Amino acid sequence: xxxxxxxxxxxxxxxxxxxxxxxxxxxxxxxxxxxxxxxxxxxxxxxxxxxxxxxxxxxxxxxxxxxxxxxxxxxxxxxxxxxxxxxxxxxxxxxxxxxxxxxxxxxxxxxxxxxxxxxxxxxxxxxxxxxxxxxxxxxxxxxxxxxxxxxxxxxxxxxxxxxxxxxxxxxxxxxxxxxxxxxxxxxxxxxxxxxxxxxxxxxxxxxxxxxxxxxxxxxxxxxxxxxxxxxxxxxxxxx
Numbered sequence: 001x002x003x004x005x006x007x008x009x010x011x012x013x014x015x016x017x018x019x020x021x022x023x024x025x026x027x028x029x030x031x032x033x034x035x036x037x038x039x040x041x042x043x044x045x046x047x048x049x050x051x052x053x054x055x056x057x058x059x060x061x062x063x064x065x066x067x068x069x070x071x072x073x074x075x076x077x078x079x080x081x082x083x084x085x086x087x088x089x090x091x092x093x094x095x096x097x098x099x100x101x102x103x104x105x106x107x108x109x110x111x112x113x114x115x116x117x118x119x120x121x122x123x124x125x126x127x128x129x130x131x132x133x134x135x136x137x138x139x140x141x142x143x144x145x146x147x148x149x150x151x152x153x154x155x156x157x158x159x160x161x162x163x164x165x166x167x168x169x170x171x172x173x174x175x176x177x178x179x180x181x182x183x184x185x186x187x188x189x190x191x192x193x194x195x196x197x198x199x200x201x202x203x204x205x206x207x208x209x210x211x212x213x214x215x216x217x218x219x220x221x222x223x224x225x226x227x228x229x230x231x232x233x234x235x236x237x238x239x
Contacts, residue, residue, distance in 0.1 A: 001052075003082050005029045005075070005124065007060070008089030010037040012188045013138065016210035017086060019045070022052045024214075029079065032089070033059035054079070060089055060116035061108055072123030082127035084134040087117050087160065092190045095149035106152045113156035114163070121167060125176075132175035136217065137164045141184045141231060165227045172225030179220070181213055184233040 004021055008014040009030035015037075018028050022045050032038045035057055045053045056074070058067060075082050090113045093105055121135065128135060139161055143154040161180050168178035185191070186209040187200035209232060216230045 001025055001027055002084065003027045003029070003079055004084045004086065005031060005056075005082055006086045006088060007031045007120065010034040010041060012190075013183070013186070013206050013210055013213075014086070014088040015041055016206040017088070017214070018053070019207075020210050020214055022049050026052070027079070028053045029056050029075075029082075030054065031056045031058050033057065033061075061091075061112045063116065063119070065119070068119040068123050071120075072126070075124065075127055081131055082124055082133060083131050084136065085120065085124050085128065086136045086138065087120065087164075088138045089113075089116070090138075090153065090156070092153050092194070093151070095194060096151050097149060098151060101151045109152035110156050110159075113153060114159045117160055118163060121163070125167070125171075129171065129174050129176055132177075134177040134179065134217070134222075135164060135167065136179045136181055137161065137227075139180055139182045141182045141233065144182065161227075168225060168227040174224065176224060177220075177222045178227040179217065180227050180229045181216075182229060182231040183209060183213070184231070 004026055006014050006018050006028055009018045009028070010032035011034065014032070018030055018041065021028050030038055030042060030053055038055060038057065042053060042055050056071065058071065091109055093109060127133065137160050140157050143150050143157050147154050164178050164180060168176065184204070186204040186206055188206060192198070192200060212232050213230070216232065220228060
């Protein structure tokens with residue numbers, strides 16, 4: 001049994017990753033701000049796989065340094081350490097050109113999607129180094145291929161990739177495995193808002209994407225000092 005922390009665990013890809021890791025016999029810490037779906041998922045998993053998951057409610061936008069330090073302390077003292085972190089949580093606002101992007105929303109998106117990940121990495125890094133753990137950043141191939149109108153979301157995803165590359169390079173002598181998971185199109189609630197005319201049943205599901213991601217990670221040849229890249233498109237996997 002390994003211990004994983006998944007941010008944005010209540011819905012979408014985070015929810016699917018949580019279900020599959022728990023089903024594989026691992027222990028998962030579910031971090032999210034959305035309490036209702038978070039508790040629902042916890043109850044569902046607890047009924048099938050008792051004592052293999054734990055809730056950690058946290059609003060990444062409103063959290064301060066004390067909250068992150070408490071998270072680090074809890075990971076060590078309550079859960080006994082950590083083997084992997086999935087940096088999955090993100091907010092995706094409506095498509096907006098930079099010329100009209102509301103400055104307050106810009107700061108909120110950057111803080112949630114990038115600054116919060118900096119704090120999460122800082123407090124989880126000691127645990128990951130101790131256990132030769134893995135750090136996985138969930139990125140978005142749509143932003144990379146068509147950057148227009150993604151605004152702060154696209155900037156934050158690019159910044160997250162560079163942040164993880166930096167962490168990997170700075171720990172080149174340590175047993176830390178960093179992965180940049182470039183995820184293609186799949187059915188999510190946020191995508192449904194951006195593309196209301198799209199039929200979600202014709203897209204890859206979150207469960208299918210999570211399974212492909214976990215399979216790709218399992219087939220990796222771990223390296224230290226570099227952030228390895230995985231690209232999961234609708235019908236292909238590139239490593």
